[in-house]
Amino acid sequence: MKRTSDLIRAAAFVLAVIALVPSSCSRREPEPSPAPAETADELRLKETTVRNVTDNPITYKIYPAGKLEAGEIREIAPGAIERFRTASTLEIEFNTGRKDAVYSLDPGSPYSFRYDEGEVIDLFLGSHGRADAVDLAPWVPTPQPVVDRMLELAAVSDKDVLFDIGCGDGRIVITAARRYGARGVGIDIDKAMIEESERNAAAAGVERQVKFINMDATKADISEATIVSLYLLPESNALMRPILEAQLRPKSRVVCHNYAIPGWEAKQAQTETVKDENGEDHYVYLYIR
Ligand SMILES: C[S@@+](CC[C@H](N)C(=O)[O-])C[C@H]1O[C@@H](n2cnc3c(N)ncnc32)[C@H](O)[C@@H]1O
Structure with missing residues (x-):
């Protein structure tokens, strides 16, 4: 029997809203250059990851929170991981197999698509942002x-x-x-x-x-x-x-x-x-x- 436990509940997300900062900016380098200093925006960039731990390719749309018009449609293969350098919240839309879902992604947090109850695909917090490791569960302590x-x-x-x-x-x-x-x-x-x-x-x-x-x-x-x-x-x-x-x-x-x-x-x-x-x-x- 499947049931929703603390572990599955705790794998749900945090909602928030800010705007996306471009992942790089083009600028002219000064003359013979030591490594260019990072801009304030670059210093704030964090890596948000989305991993697909299901057996299906998943199509999703991702955009800076509140900027649907900047949305990009992407497909993530089974087992793949995608990385977004961002200083602010992203929004992600996809179909769970039953309905359309929209979630906010915190900058710097790892997420994974996985099966929820009834083989519905959902997005959960916690995949460790690692391409080389299997995501077994998010951290939730046993009482x-x-x-x-x-x-x-x-x-x-x-x-x-x-x-x-x-x-x-x-x-x-x-x-x-x-x-x-x-x-x-x-x-x-x-x-x-x-x-x-x-x-x-x-x-x-x-x-x-x-x-x-x-x-x-x-x-x-x-x-x-x-x-x-x-x-x-x-x-x-x-x-x-x-x-x-x-x-x-x-x-x-x-x-x-x-x-x-x-x-x-x-x-x-x-x-x-x-x-x-x-x-x-x-x-x-x-x-x-
Ligand atoms: C639900 S917690 C359980 C913690 C502890 N066993 C307890 O019961 O209190 C699951 C833990 O698995 C870890 N984890 C997830 N994927 C893992 C992997 N591939 N190898 C080792 N640990 C992993 C997470 O970091 C997390 O700390």
């Missing part, structure tokens, strides 16, 4: 009561090595180390999250038990794991499935927040609904290989 229950269900002990795929601020790995004496590895594509995880591990006094790696988790060696935790978008769990199947040893445990692993219904050992501190329901799935 601590849910982390605690995930680790209980997975029966973590000091003999375990837990890998968190897309570790965010490291909370799952750090809790497993602090509470159960487990070793842990957190992997995240976002360098800032890795740095935050390292600071959090030091503050919790578990920095010798844990390691954080800044890389695309789909390219990681996770064969040392006895437990893997996932809080990723549903299609990202599907993407991770063959990697888990190829690398995990028998009896390893896989514990997922909110989204099951498609195709692993028969392996499902336990499913639970867990309430967070605000009384909201979260779903935890445990699999044993």
Whole structure:
């Protein structure tokens, strides 16, 4: 069953309105030139990226906010990433497959086209602006009561090595180390999250038990794991499935927040609904290989 969770809701956008600054300006260079100083406009330019993580080419129109007449129609191929140097908000229009949608894009933010519920195509915040990495999910933390229950269900002990795929601020790995004496590895594509995880591990006094790696988790060696935790978008769990199947040893445990692993219904050992501190329901799935 598909449902809209915090993760999907949080992947929605921020609306704002400003005007686009041209991405370059032509100007005469002064005589024998050191590198030309950047103009104030250029200094304000940020790279907004749009990535297509669906299997379909998508046609869209993009223009500086409020300037529809300056709109450009483009097509983005499956897997492609497009970059816009802008100091201000852009607007993007496309058809979701059911209706026309218009969104505003914040300068400097990464977005991705992906499937929402019912195979509708939508645009979400968070693709890391990287052409070489798969976008598994935006950063949304698992609430601590849910982390605690995930680790209980997975029966973590000091003999375990837990890998968190897309570790965010490291909370799952750090809790497993602090509470159960487990070793842990957190992997995240976002360098800032890795740095935050390292600071959090030091503050919790578990920095010798844990390691954080800044890389695309789909390219990681996770064969040392006895437990893997996932809080990723549903299609990202599907993407991770063959990697888990190829690398995990028998009896390893896989514990997922909110989204099951498609195709692993028969392996499902336990499913639970867990309430967070605000009384909201979260779903935890445990699999044993
Ligand atoms: C929903 S958050 C989950 C964070 C943490 N596991 C938790 O449950 O609190 C997903 C994380 O996956 C990371 N991520 C997205 N794509 C990734 C990739 N290809 N490789 C590694 N991490 C990725 C994001 O940066 C984000 O921190």
